[in-house]
Amino acid sequence: MVDNHEQQLLGRATELGVSDARLIDAARIRVEDDLAAICKDPGCPGYGQGANCPPHVMKPEAFRELLRAYPRALVFKFDVPTEVLLGDGRFEVSRIVHETAAALERHAQTCGYAAARGFAAGSCKRIFCSEEIDCRVLSGNGDCRHPEAARPSISGLGVNFFELSRTVDWPIHKITSESNPEEVPMGLMAGIVLLAPAAPGTP
Numbered sequence: 001m002v003d004n005h006e007q008q009l010l011g012r013a014t015e016l017g018v019s020d021a022r023l024i025d026a027a028r029i030r031v032e033d034d035l036a037a038i039c040k041d042p043g044c045p046g047y048g049q050g051a052n053c054p055p056h057v058m059k060p061e062a063f064r065e066l067l068r069a070y071p072r073a074l075v076f077k078f079d080v081p082t083e084v085l086l087g088d089g090r091f092e093v094s095r096i097v098h099e100t101a102a103a104l105e106r107h108a109q110t111c112g113y114a115a116a117r118g119f120a121a122g123s124c125k126r127i128f129c130s131e132e133i134d135c136r137v138l139s140g141n142g143d144c145r146h147p148e149a150a151r152p153s154i155s156g157l158g159v160n161f162f163e164l165s166r167t168v169d170w171p172i173h174k175i176t177s178e179s180n181p182e183e184v185p186m187g188l189m190a191g192i193v194l195l196a197p198a199a200p201g202t203p
């Protein structure tokens with residue numbers, strides 16, 4: 001059942017232009033070590049590049065532990081043409097997903113979920129710091145350049161997004177460089193905001 005705070009959050013997600021948003025019990029988010037390992041092998045160009053991707057982001061075991069402290073989660077998606085996902089346009093969509101996760105996190109914190117935490121699709125290094133030599137956090141030269149937007153990578157944490165999509169009844173197809181946009185015209189990119197009234201461990 002959706003309460004008033006959750007209803008407000010769903011309304012904010014709609015204002016931000018998401019294609020859909022759902023509230024679920026956070027325990028329904030499955031996290032798998034093997035999925036996080038894919039970032040390294042066969043590999044993603046973002047691997048090792050930023051603080052929000054493996055091997056620097058929290059490990060799947062730590063994320064599973066974190067999830068146990070969060071009763072609820074908001075899951076949102078943007079439907080995206082496959083042609084866009086197969087080209088550089090995906091970075092722009094990914095930027096929007098990060099910004100949306102961060103905005104919903106902030107909104108949740110103002111409406112009763114002090115410990116809200118957002119997560120998004122894609123490597124923040126490739127989205128926000130592609131023109132920079134390195135991630136400022138990893139280089140030890142300062143804080144994140146984009147704390148208002150950059151969030152940890154869902155894939156890097158090991159979230160089984162196909163399973164999660166089935167949980168919320170979102171049709172989803174795996175999009176790869178081999179995908180034919182005529183056969184699979186639409187894909188999606190998504191984010192998660194974990195919801196809890198107080199920081200884990202806070203009485």
Ligand code: SF4
Pocket residue numbers: 049050051052124125126128129134135136137138143144145146147150
């Ligand atoms: S400084 Fe750039 S690469 Fe590093 S965590 Fe922030 S957005 Fe990501």
